[in-house]
Amino acid sequence: MKGIVFTEFLEFVEDQMGPDMVDAIIDDCDLSTGGAYTAVGTYPFSELRDLLLALVARSGADPAVLLRGFGGKLCATFTSGYGQYFAAAGSLFDFLGSIDDHIHVEVRKLYPDAELPSIRVAARTDDQMQLDYRSERGLEALAEGLIQATSDFYREPVSVSMAKMSGPTGDFVRFTIDRQAA
Ligand code: HEM
Structure with a gap:
């Protein structure tokens, strides 16, 4: 790491x-x-x-509370150090949808030995997004804190819930992100 x-x-x-x-x-x-x-x-x-x-x-x-709080801090570090990604995406759902195909891809170019999760968009409408988190490290609470802090950054309030899932390719965590009235 x-x-x-x-x-x-x-x-x-x-x-x-x-x-x-x-x-x-x-x-x-x-x-x-x-x-x-x-x-x-x-x-x-x-x-x-x-x-x-x-x-x-x-x-x-509670470890999950600590990891969520740490996600908030990490997001602040990313918004100041990698602000171009937040500016380029322009909105919460576009940003979250660009992690796997763009942001973490760039991170991997900079740091070939980075241990990154997979964060795939499972479904998306104007008001709801489902994101599937897969990682051997089980840091979904960190991901939740990052998602919540990114929503604060864009001033697009959401509620985030998580469900553990299993599929043919193994276990993962599905985030359901619901837009709330601002
Ligand atoms: C510009 C924004 C972002 C940058 C620059 C970035 C970069 C990174 C870096 C450098 C690591 C560490 C890799 C390692 O330790 O080897 C990492 C890990 C991680 N990233 Fe991102 N990230 C960003 C946004 C996000 C967001 C919004 C999420 C939320 C879903 C996320 C989820 C994670 C998680 C959960 C990990 C921990 C490793 C794991 O779970 O397996 N990242 N990211």
């Missing part, structure tokens, strides 16, 4: 719970880097999972 996810995660923990919590969870985990990640490096995903579990153990917070 790319280092930017680690550096942003530790910054998220610091913002929410302070620098002592960052030091404590780094101490709790057996990390290859000792907790010193660089944004362009690549590190085992297991280290992010361990840091999250350590944070859950110390804070008592």
Whole structure:
């Protein structure tokens, strides 16, 4: 997993719970880097999972709530660092529909070793979109936080629900995104 996810995660923990919590969870985990990640490096995903579990153990917070909050932070990082994608898409549904075929494709060109999920549009009308998330990493709560924060960015309010599905190609999570009156 790319280092930017680690550096942003530790910054998220610091913002929410302070620098002592960052030091404590780094101490709790057996990390290859000792907790010193660089944004362009690549590190085992297991280290992010361990840091999250350590944070859950110390804070008592729900891991899904933490990941959703982290998704909000990551979205803010993407809107400032990769604003061209948000400008090019122009609207929430067009943006979400462009992740798999465009945004994550560009990410893969920049970082060939990135571990990206598949995010396919299953159905779309003016008022509703269904997005299927497939990943070995099970970070659907992170995806939910990213979707919600992207909706805030475009000022297009939505409600988001998730359902676990299984199909011939394996398990996935289906997001149903319903437009709400502004
Ligand atoms: C301009 C916007 C975006 C950029 C630049 C971007 C880029 C990235 C990068 C660099 C990673 C890390 C890959 C790795 O660690 O190896 C990642 C992972 C991920 N992205 Fe995106 N992303 C964007 C938008 C989104 C949105 C809106 C979603 C929401 C559906 C999303 C869902 C995810 C998830 C859930 C992961 C974690 C890996 C996994 O679940 O398997 N991304 N993305």
